[in-house]
Amino acid sequence: MEVEADILKNEWVDPDAGKVEFNDYVARWIKERDLKPRTREEYERLIRLHVRSQIGEVPLNQISPQRIRTWRSNLLEAGTGRPTVAKTYRILHAIFVTAVDDDLIRRNPCRIKGAGYDKADERDTATLDQVFAIAERIQPRYRLLVLLAAFAQLRFGELVALRRTSIDLATMELRVSMATGEMEDGTQFDDDPKSDAGKRPISLPTGLRGDVQVHLDRYVQPGSDSRLFLGPLGGIPRRRNFNRIWKAALERAGIPPEMDLHLHDLRHTGSTWSAQSGATLKELMARIGHSSTRAAMIYQHASRDRDQAIAAALDALIVEARTQAEK
Incomplete structure (x- = not known):
């Protein structure tokens, strides 16, 4: 009954379709993207260094949100920089978006709120x-x-x-x-x-x-x-x-x-x-x-410096207002 309901709602996904291993799918995914050479190289490097060892041989339909959370947690505990983890997570999210579109899986397992965003420390500004x-x-x-x-x-x-x-x-x-x-x-x-x-x-x-x-x-x-x-x-x-x-x-x-x-x-x-x-x-x-x-x-x-200048201007307004009030 559940399968019939999914078919009627156009939400049914063939359970056998998602048995393709992540390694095989991501190789095809990168090949089919219209990427600049440098970007393609960076994607391949991040996947090779930070993803393959944990989920590379796992079928797409077995990569759950829990497995993604564990993958991310392991990277952070191993000392991988947060910007690198965030960038790799964004790539994974994009890969699974395509897998959903390809009807290989029903939902994207990358559901960690804010995991793809990392605010870099403020860099110094030269004078x-x-x-x-x-x-x-x-x-x-x-x-x-x-x-x-x-x-x-x-x-x-x-x-x-x-x-x-x-x-x-x-x-x-x-x-x-x-x-x-x-x-x-x-x-x-x-x-x-x-x-x-x-x-x-x-x-x-x-x-x-x-x-x-x-x-x-x-x-x-x-x-x-x-x-x-x-x-x-x-x-x-x-x-x-x-x-x-x-x-x-x-x-x-x-x-x-x-x-x-x-x-x-x-x-x-x-x-x-x-x-x-x-x-x-x-x-x-x-x-x-x-x-x-x-x-x-x-x-x-x-x-x-600019913030101090604004504060000084506001201070001048306060002094002027108080002077007028005293008069």
Whole structure:
């Protein structure tokens, strides 16, 4: 009777259909997704490192909410970082959404409220003096890269993909049209940015015109398609190699080690400056290349200095009101 009722409600699932092992299904799931190479590699790595050993050989229809809770609890107890666990959980949830759509299982077993969300600790925001100090003390060929990371809020992949023609000196406009990705084996490739919103024009402060001109004259080949940033031997900068150069520059610039400042933090720094200058949420989204509001809203938080300025302004209103009352 129950089967007949499910068939009438179009909710019946063939119990034999879900006997496919998770390993087999996830391999097909990843293959059929329209993923960028770097994203595909990351999904495969997270599944391999954090999922296969616990539920890889389990049939889909035997993966229950309790098993998912145990899987997550085991990862956290083993010391796996919460951001990694949250990211892996989001992938699992998406996999089981498809399994439901494929009529292999009736319900998604990933039902832990908030498990796919992890709020990262607030990163330090560099000061204007610190940004310029790093730019002055890094290898000269990367000086402009540091400035653009802060004042154009670019990601590393977007920075190293820039060409001579990406910057219009007359209008001081920079156009992002691609990003350079890097696989685990070191292979580098140019691809579209992370989202459609990633292709964007960015107005640069005119105060950087001299810096751009000097860089073009000294470090960029004449061809219109010549890359803006190359290493001393003419290679495309790699994250691991650049990180060594970056850390050396931080030390020379006197940046406190406990600040643990990354190049990507300059994107956060510049976005915070933009928000404090009065940029709207929509303007921030366009500038940093995000299609969702969540990331842009991060940069609209008030800094301590700005918060103190607001408090001082409110204090002035209180004093004025009390003075008038006394009169």
